[in-house]
Amino acid sequence: MNETTVWQVKTIAQRAQEALPDSVWLSAGYIALGLVGAGAFVALLGMVLIYAERKIAAHFQCRMGPMRVGWHGILQSIADTLKLLLKEDIVPENADKLLHLIAPFLCLLGALLTIAVLPMSPTLQVADVNIGVLYISAVSGLGVLGLLVAGWSSNNKWSLIGAMRAGAQIVSYELSATLALLVVVLLSGTLQLSKIVESQAQGWWIWRAHGVGIVSFIIFLIASVAEINRTPFDIAEGESELTAGFHTEYSGMRFAFFFLAEFINMFIVSAVCSTLFLGGWMPFHIGNLAGFNGIMDLIPPGLWFAGKTSFIIFLIMWFRWTFPRLRVDQLMKLEWKLLLPIGFVNLFAAAVIVLYNLYFFPK
Amino acid sequence: MGLVTEKLPIFLEPVPGGSVLLASMDKLINWARLNSLWPLTFGTSCCAIEVMMATGAPKHDIARFGAEVARPSPRQADVLVIAGTIVKRMAPTLRTLYEQMAEPRYVIATGSCAISGGPFVYGSYSTVRGADEIIPVDVYVPGCPPRPEGYFYGLLTLQKMIREGETLRHPGVRRKPVLAELPPGITMEDIRRDLVHLLEKEARVDLREAENATAESTERLLRSGNSSSLIRSTRD
């Protein structure tokens, strides 16, 4: 193994742990920083993503998008957020009130918890759990609970249909997404996200593993787009079919939470995708080309991560503004008859590669 | 914040004497509301094409004002654009839609039909004569149908209304259209009576006969001061 640069990984949780013997307050400060930072990050990220989506969509469609609120409409999302926060919050009379109230939080919770383990750069990670991949696939399943509860509690037939669709869809596609993740786990031999990133120092998994990586990348991308309910898999809130799907009865603040959760989920999926397949914050390295690798190292790791993630986010937005929606049974067919078998074969191929050490630039 | 289920404008009611914090907060809130007017996708007839669809299209692009996020569910919409004729069968649904919208909610009536019944006033047994017979309307945009530019003007007018403090209105109070101050000695009733009189007088003249009339009878009409019938006959 020929390491040109050794990346020192230090998470916020680690810093808090190290500071604990010396000063409890410093440790608490780190934890508070992590929490507040994550919260602020999520809120800001949501606004930026919504603005980006509107601008990108507009330019795809020969329009200009928001222009009047601030320079080129840059304050548009702030106005929207503020307005949604201050709008009347209606709970329908026949709704299951408690469930109706907590559903949006459940939905957002799944998204928020995942943020904690994402390695954004060697020094910017809230917690480095040693079962990171497992944690992500477990926690991201929480979101579907929110959707189901929202659809059920609204006491509206359209909402219920939307929720049932969402439930069936997300649970099915979770399988393929996890299978695709397993491939990377096999290749890198670890569940810890920072270790997975480090294992890609000599080449990203998307191309380093003889096609297995790219296949599982595509499977993961499709499955995760389906998991976050974006076009062409947005049947759960398909506007032209179900008015607004599971969040038909939500207004104001709570609707904003669903909206936010959708965009945060998009970020998480992109971030996971770039961490596992595109090397996360790891610069683009080719085997032993020291000169080339050195130039690549000059770009800070945080930028690498942001760049890769934005690229995938752009890709997902591109899908949305190009493709029509699939039908519910076609969606299931795609998962169970196409993605899942391919995923299994791919996993087997990955096992063979690991067994005989058939990487480009082998270990 | 999200657990507040009361209507917010109530606790933002201005204190007599005014408080600086509340006033500037109010400005900020108004700014947010006027820049984020999400319409409900609601169109009954012709106006829907011009007002809901053509405005969203590349040439006019309502997204510039941040108002392109058309929500299909009334719960999430801010402004109800009544684009088209409202008939008796639709009236209860329109009322329900308005009731389902969350405060603050605004209503724009576009096109002659939504304002007054338009071309379907006479002879129609089912057309409602103006959406304001059912729900309060904030802005009227005339036209049959109005051009997209006309709708933008209506939208900007609504934004101006919000900027000037319309958020503080009580949600339950139905507002009356604001009229310019009348000259002394003339009441609103006088104008209405004159209008009715004029309309009746005009309608009694057979338009085609006026068209075929000789120069002499035209002059007689002119001398009698009934200019409205002449305007009408050139239009027909």
Added chain:
Amino acid sequence: MTIAIRTLEDLTRPSATPDSPLATQEYFVNMGPQHPSTHGVLKLLLKLDGETVREVIPVLGYVHRGMEKVGEHLGYRQFVHMSDRMDYLSALMNNWAVSRAVETAMKIETNERIETIRTIMAELQRIQSHQLWWGVFGMDLGAFTPFLYGFRDREHVTDILEKTTGARLTMNYIQPGGLMFDLHPDFQKEVKEFIAYFRPKLKEYETLFSENVIVHKRVKGVGVLDAKTAISIGTTGPVLRASGVDYDLRKREPYGMYSKVKFEVALGTTGDTWDRYQVRIEEMKQSLSIIEQLIDNIPEGKTMLMKPGAKIKPPEGISYSHMETARGVLGIMLVSDGKDHRPYRIHLRTPNYNNIWSITHTAPGWRIADLVAILSSLDIVVPDMDR
């Protein structure tokens, strides 16, 4: 004998619980009148079994304005204004249909210039209408971008029409006895520019939407309407032609300049949603070629043959005349008692009123998403249906 009059409640009583323990209960859902994909205020009462549509009950009349009654209060020329507000996407063709009905009843012959301009206008409007339909069809399938592309190109036609007619939507240009005004001097140049612009755009439509595999999956074989049922239900226009019935009034009973131009009637084979889609795309191409043949050959002549204020009083009797609008056959039945300058009775046989009922035949057995696609492929305009 007594004839029972039913109400809507009679139809929506829940069915008895089935015997089999595995059977699911059917339930009713109101789709509309406020629903994004019913194109206005149509209400479809759906009987669903899970996601599968078992029965569709269209409930009409949410924008029924009593057009026929209003017509009895108006003069013939005034009624042309009303026809704009019926099927507003083919306003010029509606104007023409009413004008032609009046001209037939009064036996007025128009000159070639008038007929040529009318034909060009009608075909431009057909393109305009189909562009909008294409966009909305995309939107109903979940793709938003086609809608804006369709509208982008529609604005070009709208601008051309606006220059001559002065209105963007309700043109009110074709009048009994001729045309409201003469053409704008730029008309020919702009139409030619538009044809050169729009031909490549049709290819773009195909790369963006027609060639998309998801679109094929969603529409091919969905909602098949066989020829016999289509005729029996009285569908017309692209819906009927998609079922393979060669019924186009422009060919069968040529009016305007259609007998002098070369064009083909676009026909489908199976009558599924995909065929209805293809027929309309093909019709846009044919319309372009019709305009191309006529635009350089507009003869000279008067554009209004009737005295502007002249009374229109057709002789006593019934007359029926029909025309092919963008959605199908618009028939106008005029009944005159010979005494009044207003029609004694005016009946509007609108294409959408007949077309919509085909959904009761095609939709059952498909999913909600397919229902939306089928409905969209019928290209309904609700005010035309309800009148």
Added chain:
Amino acid sequence: METQVLSSAVLAIDSKAQLRDKTDRLTVTIPVEALFTFLSKLNTDSSLAFDMLCAHTAIDWIAEQRFEMVYELYSTTHSHAMRVTTSVPRENTVVPSVSSLWRIAEWQEREVYDMFGILYENHPDLRRVLLDDGWQGFPLRKDYKDDYLLERPE
């Protein structure tokens, strides 16, 4: 088929059929009792094959106290068209339904019931279509009165 030939062929079906004047196309009047058999002949006879019911409506001749029912027929195979009319008195407005011959008749008849109050025998689903179920009166009748209806001033 030529109009002359068509006219004699149609008139040969039923001796009660008569030509109606003051129309723009071939129009045959038939008493209401013979209407259904007459129309079903027109529909099924392969040389006539009127397979499309273009329009169906009624005309309220209030001066003569009768409704005139109008059927506009068209044949897609032979490309010929004709019109059949029949009269029913205003006090007993019962007409046989032809929805078994043309499916669209079901809904066109519903519209005519909605607007004129004509009752159809053997109609599968006779109810109002454009107006509410509880609507009073039939608006296209010439004697329809409504508090809401405004007459255009003469």
